[in-house]
Amino acid sequence: MVAWSIAFLSFLLPFMGAQGRDLQSRQAIKAQGSGLTVSWQFEAVKVSEEVTELRAAGVPLLRLRGEGAEATVQRLAAQLNDARWRGISPDMLQVVWIKGGYQLQLQGEPLLTVTHALAQQMGSEPKALAQQWAQRLRQALSWQWLAVPLTEAVIAVGEELTIPLLGNAVGDVQVQARPAEPLRWRVGVEKQAVFVTLKGMDVGAGILRIVKGRVGVRLPFRVLHRAARWRQTPVAWVRGKQVSRGMVWEAIENAVLMAMQFQLGARWQVLPAPDGQMPSFVKPNEALVWRVQVTGEQLLPVDEVVTIPLRSFPSSLGDADLLVISNDPETFRDYRVLCRGLLPVGQTLRFMLHHRNGLTHSAALSLELLNTEEHPVSIITRFGYGMPKESELQAGHEATASFLQGLNDDAAVRLTLPSQSAYRLLRFALKPKDTASALVEVRLDEPAGVAYRVVTTATMPPKTELLTGTQLAEALTGGNEPPPFPKPMRVLESTHVAGGAWTFLSVGRFGLQHPLKGRTLHGNYGVVYRVTLRFVNPTARLWQAQLLVEPTGGVAKGAFIVNGRMVEVPLLRPYQEHLLHAFSLAPHQTQTVTVVTIPSAGSFYPIQLVARTQ
Template sequence: MSKDIASFLLVFALFSGWSHAREVRVKSVTASGRVTISVNGVPCITLASGAGSLSVQDRANLIRLRLERWAGAGANPKFGVARKGSSYRVTGAGEILAVPTAADAKRLGLKRRSTAHRWAATLQRAWNTPFLTLSPSGAVIGMGMSRTFQVGGGASGPIYVRSEPEGLVSINQSGKTITLTGRNPGQGSISVIRDGASVTSALLVLKLAGSVRPVQLEVTGGSVPRDVLEEAFSYEIDASMKLEPGCVYKLTQPPAFPSVWTRGDQLTLSATVYMHGPQRLGVTRSIPITVQRRKVDRATGTVLFYSNYPERVTVPQTLFRQTVNHDTNTRLLYHHQNGTSAAMNLGIDIYNPGDKSVHALVVDGTGPVTPDTVLTGHVAAYRYLKRHVDGVGIVLRIPPGARRRIVRAQLKINDTASGILMVRPLSGGDILLTAAAEHGPETDRAPAQLVKNDAVFPSPDKTIEAEYEVGKTWAHIALGRHAITNPNGTKLSGNYGVVYTVKLRISNPTPSPRKVQVLFEAKAGAARGAFLVDGKLVQTPMIYPPAEVKITDFHLRAGERRNVTIITLPAAGGSYPAGIIVHG
């Protein structure tokens, strides 16, 4: 809780006794030979006749004088009824106040006993009703926000309102309703004057902790899963928040994205956030969200960035920095272990050095942060393969000179972060892609000058045609055996991040049905495989040489031929070369 609000609560407690006027007003009005006595604006007793030697006005004066004496003494009488013979007396503060006559009772259509009880009950209710009230007795109002106050009590006549200091709030009055709108931050009060009485309520006007802008998301692909929509939202929500210094926000109601978005080109929904901070008014806001499905043409080329030097990071440093050319699919494979003596942050950033906004497509295959180097690389490959084939990605807008962090990984000692990303500028020019190991919070500074990096490989895709016929020699397909080489002569041992498309033809020339098996073979060490077999995603457990594990199998009828497409890529953390075996 901020000091401003804490001190206001103390003032609020003091002011709470001022939000109503405890004085008691007694009036008598004569009309048509009758006199009505009111307490705090509430008609309580109507006298229709005199009594004995007292005229109706004499009776009224005696009752009014007693009530005024009690009010002036600050008494809090308990009104009741006492019987004496055939008469009934209204009592209060240990005295007789009034005795209803037969004419008084007849006017009400009651007997004198019932009349006395009605007078006593009405007097008690009116006496306990403050003459003038203002509720609430205090309020915290945000700048630009409004709060309604209500004037109550028995007072009558014009209502006069003022704020202290002047200009703290704007005032709009309609009858007994007063609407205050915060204009300037500060502490003060509002006072209401009516019928000679006044009441005051405490005010605290604060700046709001923040405001929100609508979130505009763009994604690609015909079947967009929920996790991609959630990632797109996580990229953009920070930019949609306009927070005051020192304030933070919490997502209290995340957007209800569908499990898979398949229909239509636009999706509309919302999320709810709570913003708060020191010396600011916490506010809850709804963020409108629009998701647009974008159609993207095929890129003119593909290049692989390989960020693995050093694999074990011992000091904070820039790990990779390279230009991503416009309309080129750039695949980044990163795989780094925290070898420092403290927690470390790994950040992947897109920086726009130009003077125009850039829209960049990002296909994210991020593995979990874990000490298991094989697992994180395998999960990254598994996630990337599915999105790569389905064309599912997120389109980000990077303003001129701005930086967007697309990967935030927090690594404990010996943890590894691994992932495969595809980044492609769609409009606005080239961008800079950087990977950095950091101790401490990230900054918005622009990256340093471009550093030459030899781990850039054009044309990082391979297509292999293979054939297996039942009853003949098994088919062996090598993965990562023949390293690709870049123009500088640098080889990529294991071909990590290279996408293999295997076009496999299988046939069964025998007169009987036969089963054909497709196996994953470990050759260089521990490895796991992720494969798309005719669009179906398959993963294998970790195996060690010379083990083999099934990827899938096919049941071929006699004389049947079949074409199968298998897509895979060597995953970081595993040991390659490895292989695919087909036999039956």
């Protein structure tokens, strides 16, 4: 079969090259099934337990009986079919005397040996029987035949599929489709090769008959919608010194979502190519290779590898203006909206969400952005989260550390919300007792009606979903529940003099106050602390300076940006010290240490920073 494969591929190559000019044409030419559809072929037919016939186009050519007859005829049929593909002349089939009988040979290769016993079984002489069979095989090899390299033609609406006509048939080509409405076709010739090009016009199915001269094939066909089509080239928008894998992934998904037109019911995903892995951080103005897969019932799939550039944009999120805490109840035991409100225009809104699954079965938790406008709306966002886990303390710590790194890098992504749709910025699958924790900042720069919700559901919802009329009305009329806290930042400054008393600064002790609602944010979870500590050495000696952290409210973990570098603190018991930073303070020297931190959900704040010298 090696020779057949080479001949078959060399025949197809001109068509593959001709159709390789654009992406959808390359998709269209792919064979939708394996195998061939042939007008006729040599085949082994078992007519009884002992007897097997070799037939061509249903015509019996020879018959063998006894043990091994079926395997012998199957091998003979395969050899003759291979000879057809190689275009071997029927005259190359010869009858040659060998010891013990006469042998049928094709280009010197043995096909079948007619022994005295076999001839006697057939009531004939070996030479006469061999010549009779050889004449029948030569005649069959001279018959015209037609084949196409498909078992079914599957075409997308608006796309073309080129089918090469294979075989030795000669004459005019005629094509007929029943029903005819789903298809259009044309017959072409390129480098003496004949082909039929089909174009999908409408969804449908039927039978395609292709006749060349006096032989033809019947080929089932289906015309379906492609699951998605590109409307434009995808571009992802990011900014910052570096951008985390999670935010880049979100920007890529959003770029694909807005660049493709999806059929109703299509399911899609994007994965880094070629191995599904990507680095923890990526810099703007790079280009990444991603695999885009779109499937759906009764839809032709999309499976492409595309290069998506990461373009930089100038707008920074800056400091947050408002803080929304989604933590009441911390443990949910039903499916409902846990938090809701409207995005303010021109202000950065920070979310801190921290919820535990109190159900006895799995659930999904989503942060939704609801665009009620009749046109797409863009937002700028950054976020950090940890993977859901039973340890709420670890989940909160991972979210804080991830978000702080993005804050330190001034990282953000610009996303486009589809018109009148729910866009799920974050989606978590929670097993029973799992906790999801995240910190998110969002800014809406253009006047638009965009609402937000934190929702629990029984199953994982899709990335986007069209809003119903009722949902649109509810999004615009609902109030902010809970109301956001203003100015979620604390600036602390202090000076430590070498050799003097230790310096203490509390983080999370004095909670934010809501000016209208009389609410206090105990622990200041989700509030950014920017701390500046001056270490002054007025003496003539060298001091060793230290900056430590110790919990004062209970067990806690923490993440800190110390002089621009991330420092993560392990689980600490109350008043257990942990060194954050140490350095030598020369005589008459002043050094400044900056710290940025956020009280981590799940930990027991307050904690305190301790500055000392020794």
